[in-house]
Amino acid sequence: METPLGPYDVDLWVLDLDSIDPALVDRYRGLMSADEREQERRLQFPGGPERHCCTRALARTVLSHYTGADPRDWVFTTNAYGKPGVARSAGVAPRFNLSHSGRLVVCAVTRDAEVGVDVEHWREVPKAVELARRFFARPEASVVERAPPARRSREFLRFWTLKESYVKARGVGLLVPLEGFFFHLPDGDPPSIGFISPESDDPEAWQFAEFRYADSYQLALAVRRPRSRPMNVSLRRTVPLCGVPDPQRLPDTPLRRWDVGNR
Numbered sequence: 001m002e003t004p005l006g007p008y009d010v011d012l013w014v015l016d017l018d019s020i021d022p023a024l025v026d027r028y029r030g031l032m033s034a035d036e037r038e039q040e041r042r043l044q045f046p047g048g049p050e051r052h053c054c055t056r057a058l059a060r061t062v063l064s065h066y067t068g069a070d071p072r073d074w075v076f077t078t079n080a081y082g083k084p085g086v087a088r089s090a091g092v093a094p095r096f097n098l099s100h101s102g103r104l105v106v107c108a109v110t111r112d113a114e115v116g117v118d119v120e121h122w123r124e125v126p127k128a129v130e131l132a133r134r135f136f137a138r139p140e141a142s143v144v145e146r147a148p149p150a151r152r153s154r155e156f157l158r159f160w161t162l163k164e165s166y167v168k169a170r171g172v173g174l175l176v177p178l179e180g181f182f183f184h185l186p187d188g189d190p191p192s193i194g195f196i197s198p199e200s201d202d203p204e205a206w207q208f209a210e211f212r213y214a215d216s217y218q219l220a221l222a223v224r225r226p227r228s229r230p231m232n233v234s235l236r237r238t239v240p241l242c243g244v245p246d247p248q249r250l251p252d253t254p255l256r257r258w259d260v261g262n263r
């Protein structure tokens with residue numbers, strides 16, 4: 001059955017690999033294309049094949065949730081920089097982006113807006129200041145440097161996921177120089193972006209959100225949607241092929257940080 005996605009909706013689907021019965025992974029493999037099964041054979045690292053099957057199943061079942069298509073029927077393509085999209089479908093296919101880290105896989109979906117998502121497993125970053133100086137824009141590196149030592153890793157990962165979400169939404173990899181744009185993280189307001197060269201992009205054209213998941217993961221979402229327009233973000237925890245739970249609508253418009261672990 002089709003579930004419409006409104007023009008202002010952004011659905012953020014979250015799959016916790018620890019909630020997967022191992023027997024399901026074989027069923028997920030049955031949804032995959034020959035190419036995806038070949039990719040799985042090349043993944044030699046521990047947990048790689050499982051995560052690959054679960055990620056493919058998440059993308060396929062999530063897209064089918066909106067269109068009613070059989071999850072096996074989706075044909076994917078990648079652009080020149082590796083960003084996946086739908087190659088062809090019977091109707092209009094939503095836009096999506098995937099990210100995985102640790103035991104979490106996430107899939108962000110919009111009706112037609114460019115979208116990027118990033119998740120990072122929370123960890124201490126011992127060289128946060130050096131890494132920020134090397135890879136971030138000057139204003140971001142200053143925030144990390146000025147943070148009390150106990151908060152530096154957290155600030156670093158917030159910038160990191162936001163920057164990655166924007167790069168992934170643009171879909172052109174490191175053609176977007178990481179030091180060429182920066183985020184403001186005002187207390188109680190959504191993150192906003194700035195550009196060192198004003199001609200490189202329009203800061204008013206983008207909306208961002210960041211989340212903490214279960215106190216273990218930092219997530220960021222980038223959507224090319226004018227800041228003047230509403231945006232309804234829903235969080236959906238799911239296990240592919242095991243039904244679709246009701247969404248938790250994230251309550252803030254404009255977007256704010258939302259600590260999912262507190263719900």
Ligand SMILES: CC(C)(COP(=O)(O)OP(=O)(O)OC[C@H]1O[C@@H](n2cnc3c(N)ncnc32)[C@H](O)[C@@H]1OP(=O)(O)O)[C@@H](O)C(=O)NCCC(=O)NCCS
Binds near residue numbers: 135167
């Ligand atoms: C390709 C790239 C975006 C992947 O990022 P990552 O953090 O290693 O991995 P994630 O789990 O977040 O994302 C991987 C998924 O993104 C998608 N993806 C791959 N290339 C992509 C691209 N160019 N644009 C958007 N999405 C892409 C794929 O679905 C992939 O998962 P899959 O292989 O299972 O299908 C990343 O390697 C990259 O180019 N980064 C450049 C920016 C950078 O170095 N940022 C550092 C932070 S400041």
